[in-house]
Amino acid sequence: SVLFASLADAADRPPCSCAVLVLCDLEASSYPVRPAEDAATLLLERLGLAACGDALAASRRRFFRALSCARDAVVCERVLSTADADEAYPAVMYEELIDCYRPDPTRMGDLDRATGLPQALVPFAERAGEDALHANLAPGDDASDAEAWEVPASGDVSPAARGRVVLPREGGSASGDRPATPVLSPSAIESYLECPCKWFSLRRLRLSEPDAGFGPLEMGSFSHGVLKSFYEHFIEAGNAKVAPGNLEEARSLMRETFARHLAFQPELKRKANPLLPLTAFERAEAHGLERRLVSYLDREAALLPGFAPAYFELDFGAKEPFAYGGFELRGSVDRIDVNGRGQAVVIDYKGSLSPDYALASASPAATAGGAVLPHKVQALVYAQVARRLLGLEVVGALYVSYGRDGRVAGAFDRTFVGAADVPGIDAEA
Structure with missing residues (x-):
């Protein structure tokens, strides 16, 4: 028999009361670690009678206790991406469980990409x-009865819409005899x-949630600021780049x-995407981000020997127009x-x-000429920006992950970079 339970x-x-335990939906969104807040707990807190409970513990x-009820096997299931194709954060309990199988939990290099x-x-x-x-859409047991919807190609838009x-032909600010052009x-x-x-x-409707978030956007903005500040201080201390x-x-x-x-995230305005860990789970996530950034330095020490970081968060197009491909960037x-x-x-x-x-x-779907x-x-x-604004000979344009996967992607000139x-x-690739 199969028993569906929370x-x-x-x-x-x-303990050992079932043969196999299947734990589904092990994402942070399904199992958030936060204290219970309802009318009763808020009233008790106002009266000074709230119990001091640790949600993470x-x-x-x-x-x-759920793991201990399995006798023969435990199966863990989680999705890797959300419905919006963003990375789905694993539940903190799932992460702690798989950490038990790592020789050194402080190092990320032993993880499968x-x-x-x-x-x-x-x-x-x-x-x-x-x-x-689409087989789930079948009216009976025969999956061949199902009809799959045709998904349009990426970038495809109906003629009516x-x-x-489409991008506006005008809309940017005009000055003198320069026509208005979009700024992208x-x-x-x-x-x-x-x-x-x-x-x-x-970009046009600017749809967003009313409350401050704690997800990839906030994590990314925070990490960019930390990496910029880190290298600026590291260079001031007399180091050209991170090395062994x-x-x-x-x-x-x-x-x-x-x-x-x-420490200064609460002082930032909403448009700066502040990272505000308010619950035990979010504090654990912030601590995990710190570990990932520290572990990233091992890969940074081996990246691009012979090159040294020289520019950080280089702004372009704000003070002087930067034209590219018929648009302003x-x-x-x-x-x-x-x-x-x-x-x-x-x-x-x-x-x-x-x-x-x-x-x-x-x-x-996306073609040009x-x-x-x-x-x-x-x-x-960005490579064109570095070439035109700074007069540099660009020999590489890379996406570098500071996360667990440790990947790098992009393009480089094999004549100068191996x-x-x-x-x-x-x-x-």
Whole structure:
């Protein structure tokens, strides 16, 4: 027999009372770690009678009791991406469980890139795509009765909606005899190439949730600020870049920088996307981000030997117009590394990288002059900014992940940069 139960009900069962326990939906959104807040708890808190409970400790106890009810096997299931194609954060209990199978939980290099699991668990893991989901639409037991909806190609828009969605021909500010032109950011161009409807809702309608979030956007903004401040102080201390000889000094400074930036997050305005860990789970997530940034320094020490970071968050298009491809661009380049010959590599930080970031990954719908464009174009546009504004010879445009996956993607000139100089990259892609 099969019993469907909540995690709390499974935790109340006696030890070894079921043969197999299948734990589903092990994402942070399904199992948030936060104290219960209802009318009763708020009233007791106002009267000074609230119990001092640790939500994280309670979640750990409940999860452990649920695990102990299985006699033969435990199966854990989680999704890797949300409905919006963003990274789905795993539940903190799931992360602590798989950490038990890692030789050194402080190092990220032993994790499998595809699954995020320790190598000891990889042989037991299976990945399932969404190819057969339409079978659930079958009216009976025969999946062949189901009808799958045709999903339009990325970037495809119906003729009726095209007039409302396409980029405006005008709208930027005009000065003198210069006609008004749109002012875009490379990230806006990227989202438009991915899907004009997505660009329209995010960039034109600016749809967003009313409350401050604690997700990839806030994590990314915070991490960019920490990395910029870290390197500025690291260079002031007399270091050209992170190298094997100064790793301990770099790790210490990264921890100090992280703590300093986390302390002033409540002072930031909403548009700066402050990272505000308010619950025990969010504090644990912030601590995990600190560990990832410190671990990233090991990869940073091996990245681009012979080049040194020279520019951080380089703004363009704000004071002086920067024209490119018939439009005006505005934005900032995360980092530019330069060698002694004036050659440069542009770096765009990412929390994680999907296969779409490879230069060989092309969009079937987005074309310009008959040429198929890559899915991701930010780093390539930033390379043009470095070339035109700074007069540098750009020999690489890279997306560098500071997350667990440790990947690097993008493009580089093999004449000046070797694949060994960019650990984590699929050089053929």
